[in-house]
Amino acid sequence: MVFNPNVIIFLLAFIVVWITILTFFLWQSVGHYNKLTRGMSSKTLKEILESILEHAGISQQRIDELATRCQKIEEDGLLHAQKIGFVRFNPFKDTGGDQSFVLAILDGRDNGIVISSLHGRTGSRWYAKTIIDGKGQEHDLSGEEVKAIKQAKEQK
16 A cells, blocks of 8 residues: 555644644643642642632632621611701791701611701700601601701712
8 A cells, every 4th residue: 555645744744733732731731730739738639629619618608708797787887877958047037047957867768867946036946856767757847857858868
């Protein structure tokens, strides 16, 4: 049987290219293995991978704990004073200036208090009212108090 020299050259070239490609992938794998085992004592790849998986499991557990803590902090944050509305006004036409005011202090759920100060010639009077869901609970609200609550609720 006689072989054509061109076929032999083509086959040899193909084998050389194939071996070059395989060698490249082999060196990549060896380099990757060396990176994994760098700084390690004579551990097997299996022991190293188990160690990595153990650390990943511990990290995931810590991430879950932190997510739970963040959620609790966010929920607790809704209970703190977050929104403030302030309105100055003149309740009596015979006194000058806007010395009276309403201060609305609300939390993230629009619960809180409204403090009103009415200043007149004979003195100042202070009133406090409970606010639940942005509405007066036990007492009717004045127009200025409603305005202060609206101003507070518009804050984000």
